[in-house]
Amino acid sequence: MSVADKLGAGSSFGRIPRSGQRSERGRAKAIAQGDIPEYELVRLSLAEVSPTPLNPRRNFGSEAELNEFGEKLRKVQLAACTAVTRAVYLKLWPDHEDRIGSAQFVLVNGERRYRAALQVGLESLDFVVRDELADSREEFVDNLLKENLDREDFDVIERARGVQELVAVCHGNQSAAAARLGKDRSWVTNQLALLTLPEEIQALLSAGEMAERDGRQLARRLKENPALGAADLVSLWKDIKAQEAAQREEQKELLRAAREAQMLSADNTTATQEPGHARSSPDTVLSADNTEHLPPAAPTPGATPAVLSADNTDEPTKDNADVLSADNTEAGESSASSAIPHQGSEAADGAGGENSNVPLLRQLLGETAADQAAALAEAFSAEELAALLEALSVHA
Template sequence: MSVADKLGAGSSFGRIPRSGHRSERGRAKAVAQGDIPEYELVRLSLAEVSPTPLNPRRNFGSEAELAEFGEKLRKVQLAACTAVTRAVYLELWPDHEARIGSAQFVLVNGERRYRAALQVGLEALDFVVRDELAVSREEFVDNLLKENLDREDFDVIERARGVQELVAVCQGNQSAAATRLGKDRSWVTNQLALLTLPEEIQALLSAGEMAERDGRQLARRLKENPALGAADLVSLWKDIKAQEAAEREEKKELLRAAREGRVLSADNTKTPQEPKLARASADTVLSADNTQHLAPATPEGTPSVLSVDNTDQSTKDGTDVLSTDNTKTGVPSASGTIPHQSSEAASGTGPEHSNVPLLRQLLGETPADQAAALADAFSADELAALVKALSVHV
């Protein structure tokens, strides 16, 4: 038994039968009679198969990686390759005749399996021949691209090239291409923008050294200033990443300060905290930047309360307390405590509540940013306790 005959038992393909070559007329009759499914598993010699020049994939792995994969195929082929017949393919792309040579079949997917088999000298592989995938240029490229989009190792530039090819066969209609792929038109536009970047930047994206989000940002900058070269864009990228790192560190420091009970001034610099700050003497108050100021006494000798703009707002009896917008919030009771504010103000949901902007600055604007900031600042037990406490107030 030859090596090729030992390839792939075919049991993993369920009920798809393996067959030899049939004439088109004989196959059509068999399908019409229900003797065989619309497509069947066949064994094809690799010598009569050609990859399509349209495949956006360029990186199939090193020779060592292909050889390792080929040895696995020698034992068992878990998935069949997909191909269309030469005649159907050349009806769509007659100018590819010289490029596919004498091949009788053209790959739709499975090129890495094909290359790996050649690398270790295998003679044949299992195929499914599906001419219905090539009823139009759009249909063929759509199927070619969808198969690759599902791969985790399909790098962003390869994907962008595939999208570009699909847009081309859709006569430049990005909306039509997006519909075929089940994506928004903006997604297609962003993919094409990556291909406007210099090759050096595209190489960073392909290697995974630059995030796709960063690539899109550089593409926007390049559109605004076409004179930017590869070196300029790399420098800009490094500046952007450094700024983002500094902002993340600033947020971490703010959260650490809040967690440790340190006081930060309005410009986020440390301000010494008095040991007994919570029990400040009757003749001192705090200004808006958390520094102590002497409170001027009233004619009766009672210390007055300063508003946030540090002006003496004492009333006729020297007992009124002013809110942050300099409106009366109540008079201390005989016990010296300040009457309760309205439920809206006390809960922090009122429009005058001043902690909301600070919290957003500390945690970020989006729920994702807020969750990341809290996770970075607190342990799992502390977060669980926080969630439990919040559930009481919600």
């Protein structure tokens, strides 16, 4: 049994009619009626097919990879190859006659499938023959290149060669080639520039050892100084990479230093040191109002560091200094009595024995009922206010 018989007639594509099963008249009628597309799957002997010399792809994988792919094709061919007829192809490139030999069909895409099939000894594959893809040189090369541009393993130099071929068939018009590919003209120019690099550099690009961005940069340097050789460009490339690495490290150090110089205030916002301002001394503390409080510019010798009072501001040292009362106002130091009035004091009672906390609460909460309500609402949650009212009703 032949390899073709083992593969079966169209087993991987279901029950699709093949052109060999119809007469030309029957096929034309079926196309006119819309029963079949203008092109159908055909089973072609690989001996009848030739790759096009125009294919920019050179790397089709290792022998082992081709063997593995070929064995997969032996079981199932998921995608058909595309070809044009010999006559249509030679009409565009008559000088390729010797290069395609006696082949009756020329590949547009699917050369890796073709090579893998040959590698494992397959005799035929499924094809679609689409002569409309060779209406012009530009059309043929455009379709040839578009398939490769979508491939992840299409290396940089292969792509550049394909673009170069398309520009050539567009009579050197880079803008026309760019329009066909849906790219900017500058993109096409950059692709062509890569081909001006020495073969050693192109090999690095093809192998993925050098980034395309680096290749374009070297191409610009070569344009500025055409005397540069491959060794010069490799040395320049290494210098560029070393400089970039040093710059990245410097940026990391700057970021690290910036983070270390930052201070977090108690309100969880970053307080960055101002230029020319020395870092705060150990005596500097954060008040409970979440702001930094610097010590006096000329502290008294032997004085203790500033501390925080209940009103969230710096409390001065107690030696010969004012202190803050619980109502958040400064009360001058009294030589004979406490700065805070005591309950029962005639001076503080104001109304002869009235609770001294009442004026204080009014000062804190406000004079009017509306102000007092607003202050309480701001200070307590709804549940806390409810508990407070309940407690007040008990003491009322």
